[in-house]
Amino acid sequence: MTEPNWRNIARRQLLIRGAKAAASIAATVGVARWLYDPKGPGAKKEEAGFSGTFAKGLPDFSVPRKDGQVLSIVKGEDRAKTVNKAIELLGGIERFISPGDVVVIKPNVGFATPPILGATTHPDVITAVVKLCYAKKANRVIVTDNSINDPASCFTISGISKAASAAGAQVVMPKDSYFSPLTLEGGSLIKDWPVYCAPFAKANKLIGIAPLKNHHRSAGSMTMKNWYGLLGGRRNVFHQDINNIIAELAMLVKPTLVILDGTVTMMTNGPTGGSVSDLKKTNTMIASCDMVAADAFGSTLLNLKPADLPYLSIAEKAGVGTVDYESLKPLRAEVT
Amino acid sequence: MKITTVRRINQLFFFTLFVWFCIVATVGEKFWQIRNWPVNWILQLDPLVALGTIVSTRKFYGPLHCAIGVVILTIIFGRFFCGWICPFGAIHQFVGYLGNRGKKVAEKIYLNKYRKVQSIKYLILVFFLGMAAFPSLAGTLQTGLLDPIPLVTRSFQLVLLPIFDRGTYLTSVNARYYEFGWLIFAVFATAVLLNLVIPRFYCRFICPLGAFLGIISRFSIWRIGKTRSACINCKMCEKACEGGCEPSGNIKIAECVLCFNCRDDCKHDLITYQTVPSLAGETQVDVSRRGVVLSFVSGVLAAPAIRLSGKVASNWYTGVVRPPGALAEPEFLKRCLKCGQCMRVCPTNVIQPAGLEGGLEGLWTPILNNRIGSSGCQLNCVACGQVCPTSAIRPITLDEKRGLGEFVSAGPIKLGTAFVDQGRCLPWSMDKPCIVCQENCPVSPKAIFTKDVFTTARDGVVSIKQVTGSTIEIDRGIPADKFSTGDYYVLFEDGSRCKISSNTATSVGISEGKIPAAAVGKIEIQVRLQRPCVDIEKCIGCGVCEHECPVSGKKAIRVTAEGETRSTDRRLLL
Known part of the structure; x- marks a missing residue:
């Protein structure tokens, strides 16, 4: 037997090792080069929000305006009847909903309180509106809100979850991932702010349904204030400028229709209430294509005048609607 | 079917049941969420929960009666709970199995041999019982720190499920937070990883429940033993011995967890489960009287030593705001197991495991942190008291919480009082309008006025x-x-x-x-x-204002426990 040539073996091993070392060096340099960031994080660019990476607003859900059919005010105790009548006066549900529509309903589900306390949208109105939408062959109706109290508790205790599901609507609870930063063009407050966008992504109609409530900071919480629920993040900072944020929300959201439920009005202790003694029977249902007009009328049920709610005139100046609701010739009716 | 197979199926069943109860312990409308699921059943089966609360309160709390069944069965059959039911035991057994696969038989036999130091768990048990034994000496229930059922419950509820949920959101809509979760995780992970050193390390050396069951299996009618004293001494019976109880020789009955592996592994069929003592000899709990006395006395003295901090007296920490229905602090500390059920079921995630705020003995007990979660303590919720296994948080009704119906004269339960920090409050010190706190105050008439x-x-x-x-x-x-x-x-x-x-x-x-x-x-x-002001007669300390305050770091309105109804020494009103 001859001994193996150890020189050859050693040479071969050297070559293999050399090749591996070269590959390792190449990999090191390659990875370093690939991840190389010469400057590190820079200062935040002020105008980043307008560079196109953020949405500029929500889609326009409104339907063409018809003079004389902008605002309806229906007296009556039975919410199902009054809301049906109010929509009928504006031209019927067919004016707002077409077959195949995906409709989002945004009630006020802010608090984990039962319907009798009036702090949240009454489930009867939700039931009635969902039924109307399906009667006109809406493809899907979504009921959603970004609650203040724990969302699951709010949707359950307010009775909205049950009413919406029973009528065939899909209840969507907020998740962190449903918010995306949004900037309102022409606004000064809503800049790169997380807004509850995901539930509206596939919708083509939007109906806001709000209870009528006293609100110590802004004087009244109605259909415009209802859009506060679309704000995410630490939205409470906007209370420093409550009138402008409500007006900006009204600029941001262009709903198909808003409904203001003044069957009972929370006169005191709003917007949470907590006692039936905070409520007053006002037996009024308002449907409107003009949020400003609806809320201006609503303020009268709170024993206020529209001038007591500065956000109304700010929104009017921004072209959202009309404070002088009587000029719109509201359609009135009474149902028993 | 081999008895070890039956045992494995049984362990898997109880482990699955345990995980299922953990998953369902959430408030919601889905079919699997809490309804009449007996989510505390495994905690109620735990005899150490019953024993601990009996020692600390001198009463046997009704819902813990299931534990009697386990005690009776243990007296008859031995430590079946450890080997057949305990979900923590099942985890240890499984991890121990994984860690020792492929090891040589001799090495396995070495790992599973009996060690004298296993008796330390009896001393741990005695120490904890000593801490609880004398109410006049500040008796406090600390068994929950190491009792395997509360330990594994809190590990799953406050750590493992929330981690799992981060990616999947299966059991909660949004991420849950638990402030001292990392420490709970560290203890759990250490206990589990010790199986790689010695299988069932926790069960053999630490577990105070195992120690208690070991003691009461002293008179067990059936027991593992050899049918002959002499054999070829192959020690195959100790290859997979879960309890480390030396079945090959003088068996330590109190250590045996009835895994039956020895019976399976004996090629000569010399090991059975029988009514006569092992013919190779038997030893009962192997612990010295001196050790027991020393541990007991240490425990008795440790309780008042911890209380020297004054955390249960005038030096109570302002952040210790307990959930609605919690007993007064000394009574509460005699019952709380730190099991985490209340923290898991709380729909808003406001109930948190404490660190050392309430003193050393308050570790992992429930306190409210209004900066975490979706919204303070909700007015119309009493979920925490409903799941508390020992009534450290009483199962109150909504009427009692809110002071309605028959509780009108007693008034609502107050968790504490909100205080406005005028130096941080926007309207008070920055001339900025705000009053988010007032808006969200759920009390009618509002406890915050302007x-x-x-x-x-x-x-x-x-x-x-x-x-x-x-x-x-x-x-x-x-x-x-x-x-x-x-x-x-x-x-x-x-x-x-x-x-x-x-x-x-x-x-x-x-x-x-x-x-x-x-x-x-x-x-x-x-x-x-x-400018917001708090009406201390109306404020219930729910913390919704603190949660909503836009001054997001240190809040400009904060709830502390002054005025809480559960104790008289923190009262504020005249």
């Missing part, structure tokens, strides 16, 4: 140059549009006020009120502020 004032804005004193219609030209530049938010007013020298509707750098426009006919001289630009 004092409305007008204060002059910084550099807000200016001179009138000219008045045209409803516009006032001024002599000095002011920030354009800053005063048009609906919150600002002009104060004239005659004391009358008008609301500002618009402003440029050199003028202000008035919307409401009349400009005095002969307006001259100086005007003051004022902001109308609603």
Whole structure:
């Protein structure tokens, strides 16, 4: 037997090792080069929000305006009847909903309180509106809100979850991932702010349904204030400028229709209430294509005048609607 | 079917049941969420929960009666709970199995041999019982720290499920937070990883429940043993011995967890489960009297030693706000297992495992942290008391919580009182309108009311140059549009006020009120502020205000435990 040539073996091993070392060096340099960031994080660019990476607003859900059919005010105790009548006066549900529509309903589900306390949208109105939408062959109706109290508790205790599901609507609870930063063009407050966008992504109609409530900071919480629920993040900072944020929300959201439920009005202790003694029977249902007009009328049920709610005139100046609701010739009716 | 197979199926069943109960312990409308699921059943089966609370409270709390069944069965059959039911034991057994696969038989036999130091668990048990034994010496229930059922419950509820949920959101809509979760995780992970050193390390050396069951299996009628004293001494029976109880020789009955592996592994069928003692001899609990006395005395003295901190007396920490229905602090500490059920079921995630805020003995007990979760303690919720296995948090009704019905005279349960930090509050110290706290106060009439004032804005004193219609030209530049938010007013020298509707750098426009006919001289630009104040008679300490306060770091309104109804020494009202 001859001994193996150890020189050859050693040479071969050297070559293999050399090749591996070269590959390792190449990999090191390659990875370093690939991840190389010469400057590190820079200062935040002020105008980043307008560079196109953020949405500029929500889609326009409104339907063409018809003079004389902008605002309806229906007296009556039975919410199902009054809301049906109010929509009928504006031209019927067919004016707002077409077959195949995906409709989002945004009630006020802010608090984990039962319907009798009036702090949240009454489930009867939700039931009635969902039924109307399906009667006109809406493809899907979504009921959603970004609650203040724990969302699951709010949707359950307010009775909205049950009413919406029973009528065939899909209840969507907020998740962190449903918010995306949004900037309102022409606004000064809503800049790169997380807004509850995901539930509206596939919708083509939007109906806001709000209870009528006293609100110590802004004087009244109605259909415009209802859009506060679309704000995410630490939205409470906007209370420093409550009138402008409500007006900006009204600029941001262009709903198909808003409904203001003044069957009972929370006169005191709003917007949470907590006692039936905070409520007053006002037996009024308002449907409107003009949020400003609806809320201006609503303020009268709170024993206020529209001038007591500065956000109304700010929104009017921004072209959202009309404070002088009587000029719109509201359609009135009474149902028993 | 082999008995070890039956045992494995049984362990898997109880482990699955345990995980299922953990998953369902959430409030919600889905079929799998808490309804009548007996989510505490495994905690109620735990005899150490029953024993600990009996020692600390001198009472046997009704819902813990299932534990009697386990005690009786243990007296008859031995430590079946450890080998057949305990979900923590099942985890140890499985991890121990994984860690020792492929090891040589001799090595396995070495790992599973009996060690004298296993008796330390009896001393741990005695120490904890000593801590609980004398209420007059500040008796406190600390078994939950190491009792395997509370330990594994809190590990799953507060750590493993929330981690799992981060990616999947299966059991909660949004991420849950638990402030001292990392420490719970560290203890759990250490206990599990010790199986790689010695299988069932926790069960053999630490577990106080195992120790208790070992002691009461002293008179067990059936027991593992050899049918002959002599054998070839192959020690195969100790290859997979879970208890480390030396079945090959003088068996340590108190260590045997009835895994039956020895019976399976004996090639000569010399090991059975029988009514006569092992013919190779038997030893009962192997622990010295001196050790027991020393541990007991240490425990008895440790309890008052911990309380020297004064955390259960005048030095109580302001952040220890307990859930609604919690007993007064000394009684609470005699019952709380730190199992985490209340923290898991809380729909808002506001209940948190404490660190050392309540003293060493308060570790992992429930406290409210209003900065975590979706919304303080909700007015219409009593979920935490309903799941508390020992009634450290009483199962109160909504009527009792809110002071309705038969509880009208008692009034609502107060968790504490909200205090406005005027130095941080926007309307109080920054002249910015806000009152989010007032808006969200759920009490009717609201416990937060406002004092409305007008204060002059910084550099807000200016001179009138000219008045045209409803516009006032001024002599000095002011920030354009800053005063048009609906919150600002002009104060004239005659004391009358008008609301500002618009402003440029050199003028202000008035919307409401009349400009005095002969307006001259100086005007003051004022902001109308609603400054929040707390009505301590109405405040229930729910913390919704603190949660919602936009001063997001250290909140400008904070709830502390003064005024809580559960204790008299923290009362505030006259």
